[in-house]
Amino acid sequence: MTDELTVDFEPLGRRARVASGMTLLEAARQAGVGLNALCGGAGTCGTCRVRVVAGDVSPATEAERDAVAEGLRLACQTRVLGDVRVDVPPDSITAPQRAQIEGRERAVELDPAVRVFDVALAPPSLSDLRADGARLRDALREQHGVTVDCFDHAALCQLPVLLRENEWHTRLVVKSNEIVAAAPPGVSPLGLAVDIGTTKLAAYLVDLSSGETLGAAGAMNPQIAYGEDVMARIAHAMEGRDQARELEQAVVGGLNDLAGELCALVGRRSGEIVEAVLVGNTCMHHLALGLPVAQLGLAPYVAVLADGCDLKARDMGLTLSPGASVHFLPNIAGFVGADHVAMILATGIHESDEITLGLDIGTNTEIVLAAHGRLWSCSTASGPAFEGAHIHDGMRAAPGAIEKVRLDGEQVEYQAIDGAPPVGICGSGILDAVAELRRVGVLRPNGAMQSPSHPRVRGEGRGIEFLLVPAGERDAPRDIVISRKDVSEIQLAKAAIRAGVEVLLDEAGLEVSQVERVVVARAFGTYLDVDSALTIGMFPPLGRERFVQVGNAAGMGARLALLSRRCREQADKIARQVEYVELTTNPGFVGAYTKALMLP
């Protein structure tokens, strides 16, 4: 059969057009959905589990018995027989996609900052000469009891034609006391939530009438061309006004592209987006808004703006609806930004009755501690090792990156993303490798590699290394190794994180054992192996069951702030409530850091 059927993958917002009889796994590949499939589609590994939400598919096979018991199917065994809608659980997606856009939904009452009202107007006549503006305001008051003061200027410019083309019926979008957009009757306004990461952008397109997420997409932050980390971006911006403007235009251009792509996927236009909520670290916040960043690179590292702010999208160069506004969640400090506030908001750490640690692991790792109604946070310079930088064979989490490592006697087991030929090792892989090397005794507590400890150890002195993948194995183009220096980089990174945790606990007067919950967020934080992190002492020694990995909580927080004014208020409250702890001047930090360098 050659009929074209559609397969929609949610919550990713991707669609495939396939012939009847094709498997969901094939459809996923066509749609660019990176489903796990360790066995290559043989129906044996059970990693490609999906939920068929609607539509005709083939009956379950024997291989799917376990999956079916959980209400799921195996994508490699399920054939498409009609238009199908599929929900993809986070665990079934490979690292890159999962890391960028996945996050746990938190239920929230729909109460967005922009509200939508349908109005029907009497046309003007010689006995009713009211201006269009007054006519609309009157209708809004009479038909909905809503009083507005003014019109967004750009929105007003489009209104007269829209009104006359739609026989004086229109759907008005109101923010606060202002009419900010109008659409033909029945068209739902869109909202956009974006987490602007130093490396990646993660965006969500939301129907503001229903609260439904219509799609999610990730992209590289185009600023990456100007430097990998925040300090490199600040240095570039400090070269001059033009350079700062380049960075601003790069990220704004990236946001415009992403918004356009997301809208195109669901047959809409970014001109229909009436509000966006943005989060990001303080430097990303400043660069996106065109604010100076020089002072973020120098002690005492103060922000220009910490409060949450509203502005017109057009004022920052975003090409959304002409009258669209942008809300940027508040920052806490120069190195603890709106993304951290959004993470706290999304995970509910601020409302928790439990003593909770939250970690946003990145080049800078932000840590929050919630206890007894108070919140402390700090930022610690964990470096780019977990993003694959400064690692001998390091790479980002992309196809072919080794993401998991297990040592079983002399046997080296590993998994490369998307099952591609291994080409390097990403953050979670290097973390696993160091933990396994320590577990089996290849590494000493100080990180030194013991020479005769394992057949794969080769070289000596400073050149000693562990051969993870020999060239040719699984089509690897070259040897992939863990060097002594790689281990040092991981030690430095994990010590910074652990020391930050210790300082916060000390500030709060708490013992490690009192921590009841540890929330680990963000790309790397989602995908790392908690056991490995515990093995090397990156996380405090707590029971595995106290840890929860929540995905892109910052993006989820942005989405909540898009859907709910109450959440937006909570974000402001969180930012005000957090007690920022500056580590560079903290007397306990250096001691904690030195101690944390060791591998337990």
Add this chain to the structure above:
Amino acid sequence: MTDELTVDFEPLGRRARVASGMTLLEAARQAGVGLNALCGGAGTCGTCRVRVVAGDVSPATEAERDAVAEGLRLACQTRVLGDVRVDVPPDSITAPQRAQIEGRERAVELDPAVRVFDVALAPPSLSDLRADGARLRDALREQHGVTVDCFDHAALCQLPVLLRENEWHTRLVVKSNEIVAAAPPGVSPLGLAVDIGTTKLAAYLVDLSSGETLGAAGAMNPQIAYGEDVMARIAHAMEGRDQARELEQAVVGGLNDLAGELCALVGRRSGEIVEAVLVGNTCMHHLALGLPVAQLGLAPYVAVLADGCDLKARDMGLTLSPGASVHFLPNIAGFVGADHVAMILATGIHESDEITLGLDIGTNTEIVLAAHGRLWSCSTASGPAFEGAHIHDGMRAAPGAIEKVRLDGEQVEYQAIDGAPPVGICGSGILDAVAELRRVGVLRPNGAMQSPSHPRVRGEGRGIEFLLVPAGERDAPRDIVISRKDVSEIQLAKAAIRAGVEVLLDEAGLEVSQVERVVVARAFGTYLDVDSALTIGMFPPLGRERFVQVGNAAGMGARLALLSRRCREQADKIARQVEYVELTTNPGFVGAYTKALMLP
């Protein structure tokens, strides 16, 4: 002596640099100030009277006795001996300048919408990590008891550098709950008030700290290239989006140029203007704001926006201070605009206890009637005859235009603007001419020219005409005549105005004789001869003493709204209070118009 002395002419804001001993009249010419000087500087006509406000000048001569008795001097007799400041009374300025920018000042309590506060901040330190924004807000609250919610985005982008360059001292400009600009300590923010006429722009630059008018300037509305009247502009805008945009950019460009020139005259930059108040007729309002105008050209002629509105200057392309805002006063109807509201505001007609008529005479003449606490207004199509259009030898009020005409027996007396060789006749001149021709019996009540009535009448039938200036007289380059058709044009124009007056009186149930005051505003209204207007029946037959000519009252109203929030509120109240009378559907209009065509 060759010392350069400065002579400042107020309220025009013009400055001359002259050698000691030069006369004020010479200085005025150098500064481009069009002082009257009918005798050419002989000290005999007494028309160049000025008030020396400050500085050393030569002692008064015998010729100045009358002027000195009034506290004035004759510019042609007074020599500059030091830096001098001169106040130029409206009556001493020739028509073009006077018409554009002159207006009576009305005292008002200084209470502008933007307020200025000097703050001194503690610099950030490791023990005080507040963001610049919070630091400013806190200082504003602690040092002035003023609480703000937010920052204008564009203003905020400039703040961090300004703060650090001025050792954390700054002057903040606050509008409503927003910080909209900042300046180095001691620098006063500027305001701009503009009357956007169909033909001319009149702008005033104001020091918002002192309320002082620093300068005034007029310019042609660059939209003139797209048509002389409102209907031509609407037709051009309706040709397409690009054409509408051309009109918008033309007037905005003109405003930017005018703002730049005004600022340059006093050594400032238009980037220091933090607020502008604009007025104009409804079409000028819409075109300047980029609003569609198609519906203004078609019955029932409704505006898109009638309410007063605030927007960011940048959103309409004005290059003022980055965070500057624009306030446009409210419109009343499609053909009664914000300029009429501003005129009512400036003249206080709305607060008058007297039964008052107000006339804004132009291509469309707006008329307001105030009686017993009510306000009625209408717009009547008086046509462009008073602007010199559709008149055989008509021209605008420019040098060489005949502005006054008197017939003394067979003698024809006239005055050309600036004493230049006569080249044509402007509105006040043609009005005088028709009135004089009727007075001496050349014209019959129906406007027909009687052939043997005067030696200057020549031709016959439809070609009959009155020779006002023979070629060669006073270097006139050609004959200047009044044709039969010219008389008809004036009859049509004056009938429209008079009929509008009659309809309003009828609406209010008043007799003409009950009108206690007639306020005549706008360029032509200022310069016309009231006796002539009474002679031809353009104005109702009332005592000469009941008429007052107030100059550019619309511009004055804009200035008041710039200086006083209360005036701005009054403008809104006026617009709401006015009862608009649509003449095209008014049963009494045609009769009144037909009757008013006759010359009494």
